[in-house]
Amino acid sequence: MNIGIFSTHNLWPIHFETDLELLQKNLDIKNNVFFYHCDRSITNCELIWHLALQYKVTINQQRKGTCFYCQEKQKMGFSLIDGTFVLQSLISDDQKKTQYTIDPNAFESETTIKNLVIDNSYKIGWSMMSTLISLVRNPFLLPANYKRELSDLYQDCCRIYYSTKQYIQENGLEKIYLFNGRLSYTNAIMSAAKSLNTDFYAHDRGSDLTKYLLFKNHTMHSIENVTERILETWDSERDEEKKKRLGSQFFHDRENNIMGSWYSFLDKQDKDLLPANWNNEIQNIGFFTSSEDEFVSISDEWNLTLFKSQSEGIKFVSDIISNLPNIHLYIRIHPNVEGMSNDYKSLLLKLSDHNNTTLINYDSPVSSYALLKKCNKIITFGSTVGIEAVFWGKPSILLGKSLYYNLKGAIIPKTQDELVNLLTRSIDDFPDAGDALKYGYFMKTYGVEFQYYKPVDIMSGNFKGINLAEPKESYKISLIEKISNHIVDLINLDYYFKIKKKIRTTLLKILDT
16 A cells, blocks of 8 residues: 655654654555655745744754754654665655745635635635744734745645645655644645545544544544544443543643643642632632633634634623622633643733633642632633543533534523523423543543553654654664664674674764864
C-alpha cells in the first residue's frame, strides 16, 4: 500500500515524533511510504510566526535560527528510521514557483476572509482565521492588522493544497496521515485528500502521554464524528464495571489535578477555597468560561446560536440575575485565559458590574472544583466543566458548542426566554449522568499506544531512545551508535565489544571538531 505522511509542525512537542512513529510502523508492515516535509519552502511557517509573536520580533528575525533547528531535528529523526522511504518537499517544485492572485481586500475582516474558498472544496479562509486567532490568542482581533502575514500564509496554503493533490495522484497514495486538520495548511492537506476521496488519518495527542490520537476521515474537532466515537467506544467494551470505573476516574482525576496529556490549570488554586463573599443561604450560580480562541473558527458546526459570543452571553446572564433577589452569579474565568491577549482579558474584566455578580479572575486561588460542587447551577459555553457538572449531579446549562453537545446531560436552551426560565426557577428534572460516564470513559482511553516514542513529560520524550528536542547532542549520539553498530559487520564481534568504548570516544572527538 502507498502511504503519504505529511509532516508540518515539527517543533511542537510530540507531533513530529508521531510522524516518525507512523513512518516506522508503516515501514514495519512493508508499506511504501512517501514522507513530505518542510525543506524551508514554507514562507510563513506557523511555528516561526508563533515564536515571533511570543518573542516580539519579526518573522524574518525569527526565521534563521528556527529553520536551522527544525532541519536539524528532522535529520536526526530520519537517521533513526529503519527501512527505506521516499522523502519529498511538502511543496512540489512546480508549486514553489507558483504565485496565486488574491483580492487585496480579502483580509479586511473575518467575513471577507471566511468567504475565501479554493477549488470549491477547501475553505481556506476558515483555516487561516483558525491559525491567526490561535497564534494571537484573541477571537476578536482585526484581520486587517495582519495583511502581510495572511498574504504569505495564503500562498503557502494554496501551494500545499495543490501539491498534496499532485502527490496523491502521482504517487498513487491510498491513505495519508496529517497533524490536527484545523490549522491553515494542515487543513489544506486534509481538504486535498477529501477532494480526491482519499482516506486521511488526523493525529494529535491521545488520552495520556503514552498514546496518540488517530481518527479516520475526521478530526478531533468534529462534534458529530467524535460523538459517534464516544458512543462506539462505550458500546464496544463489554465489561460494564470497567467502563463505569474508568468513566468515573476521568472526573475524579480532573478534580485531583490529573490532566492526562495536557497542562493542569489547578496548580495555583487552593483546593477548598471559596470566594470571600460566599453565602450558603442564597442560590449561587457558577458561570465557567472557556478559552474560546481554539473553537471560534473551525466550521459552521461550531457556530453559536443564542449569542454572538461568550462575552455577550455572560453579559446577558449577569443582567438577568442582577434583577433577581437572593441569587448570586460567580463568573470563573478559565485559567488558560492568562496567555490570551490583553484586549481579550480586559473585555472579560468588564463583565462584573452588578452587585450580585462576582468575577473570579484566571489567576485567582479560588478553587474551581469547590465552586462547582457548591453552586446550585452551572453555566458554560463549552468548557469541560459543563459535562463534569453533570457527573457531579449539578444542573448544567450549555450555551455554546462542545464535544459533548450531542450527548445527554447538559441542558441546552433553544431560546433566550428558555434560558431566563432556567435561571429563575428551580431545576429538579435534569438528565442523569449516563452519557457523562461515556464521555469520561472515552476521554480516559482514546488513542493508540506509542511503540517507538516514550514520553518523559508533556513537552518532551525519546524516539527510539533519543530526545529529538536536543538536535545537536542527540543527533551526535545517534550517529555514533549507527557508525559503531555498522562496524560489527566489518570486524570480529568479540573484538568489537572490547574496543567499542574507544571507538565512541574517538567519534565524539571527530564530531566535536
